[in-house]
Amino acid sequence: MIEIHNLHAGIEGTPILRGINLTINTGEVHAIMGPNGSGKSTLSKIISGHPQYEVTEGEIIYEVNFKKINLLDLSPEERAREGIFLAFQYPVEIPGVNTAVFLRAAFNEICKHQGVPEMDPLDFDEYIRSKMKTLDMDEKYISRAVNVDFSGGEKKRNEIMQMAVLNPRFAVLDETDSGLDIDSMRIVADGVNKLRNKNNAILVITHYQRLLNYIVPDFVHILQDGKIVKSAGKELALAVEEKGYDWLKEGK
């Protein structure tokens, strides 16, 4: 579904990604691990189209409706409407913008693009409440401003709740487990697992092997200095948990 070819990118002239190659097929879950500053979050931002990052080389081919398109040619909102989703590492607080109003606007934009009927406020209310329930979120958040006065854990749950509502084809979870206690992490992981199916794919970016006991990946990739230095099965995560990343450095 996604093929990343020789992706080079940076921010304000500083290169961060130095030739990423990665193929993800439908139904697969991939995990990317790597030390701080290796480019994990940059990759997630580039997939979703953050304007601050500059791609200098390469392409991200996305297969949708039997067509291949280069994601880099699309605006962030067009990518979202084609089924790309990013669960933010640091979800943004948006004072004054009501969660339900915002999500319904997003949901209907996607419906419009995909040619399915929009949902009216009452039906949507029921729909969003059912998704909140699966993530064990208090219904009071539905009428609150997006992420404002949410705890760290609530913000991360809110990201996965949005993922459940928007039902993307390809989701990138950027350190969704960081800062979560084990109970919250389980709830989030359960939420993600419920969304896993043979038609979508998930890329999990994480620091900690712990999460991968719950969201079990098909492949694990190690990102270092802007390149994937090793790819293997889920056992690779255990190896880096034990030995760190140094043994994977290029030339060793």
Add this chain to the structure above:
Amino acid sequence: MLTMEEKHKDSPLISAVQKYFTALPSTSLTSWLGQLRQKSLTNFLKLGVPTIKNEDWKYTNLSSLATINFKPIAQENFSHHNDVKRLIKKEEITLVFVNGQIEESFSNLGTLPKGLSLLSLKKAFFDRQGDIANLLAKYEGNFEPAFVSLNRALAHEGAFIQIADNTRIEKVIHIIHATQTLEPALTIPASYIFLGKSAEATVLETHVGYTDSVYLAAPLTEVLLEQNAVLHYCKAQSESLKAYHVGNTRVWQERDSHFDGFALMNGGEITRNDLDIISNGEGTSSTMNGFYGVNGKQFVDNHSSMDHRSPHCTSNQLYKGILNGASNASFNGKIFVRQIAQKTNSYQLNKNLVLGIDCKVNTKPQLEIFADDVKCTHGATIGQLNEDEIFYLQSRGISKKTAVKLLAHGFVEDIITKIHNPSIQDKLNILLEPTFAALE
């Protein structure tokens, strides 16, 4: 040296003020009211209209006022009754003035809750003279600003509100001043609001104007909060886009009282709104929130002054503004903490969202602290929408244009929802329609 009076003798504004003064309902010159008016007129003529040379008026340029040929205000011109009706809720207590006169058909003074006196100022100037005189006496010896004097000299109609000790009035008390004139005019209403010990009330004062009428509105609201009283107060100003609004709200707080204030300013070509609070007893708290939304060539200047004269008091201030087109805004927040006012806790923030390319904002915190054990913080921001917030919404499928609109709405909503009363929020949302339309 020429006095202001001599310099401005020929200004059409000064001669209009004198004509309005002569046309006031006759009062004996030796009476309390007659003396007050005469003294205030003299003070106004001595001070004149402030110029930008005056530090306090540096950004508010009223020089164009002097060129307008103000005429007596006429009654028959008003045609926007339906717009006024939108702001009225039957179950609330409403007093409506149209072009300075009570509009009986819109007002419901019939059966008032026990403990509430609400009368027209015309009547109160005679029946409740003692209350008004006692309040004014508290300011004896203080500098009286020109537009306060102008109001005292000319105001002959408005609202007098008094809540008895230990009484809580649940219903919103809504005072509306609506203006529509064919020729330039003055509108000078006043409100006097008295809350007795441990009394509580919610008062909304709305100033609206229609069809690009040219006029000068110079309202004055005087508030007295006795011990432990709580007033939720909102002043909403949505004057005609050709109007001048130069308003003053003065609040005197006794021990343990709470003033919960909000100011909406989104009308007028030139708006200057002053809020002055004196905390005259321990344990008071004062909230001064506000929103201004300006577009085109509008100018708005919010001045506030919080005078902490007693220990253990709190004040909180958040003013937000959205600027579109080529509009200008100014914010000046004075906070005095006198030597005796230890343990004062004071917070001030002014946030400006600049959407137009030709806008200008001047924001100035002005803290004068003489006590040594206090906590005072202040801040100001002037900026565009946050890129990360826009991206977050885009990443969910929302177009950039819609994202900008949602965020600008959110910027307003965030402060409107801080208002204690939902019915007042509804009314402000009606008055904010032009501001929201500018975001489309």
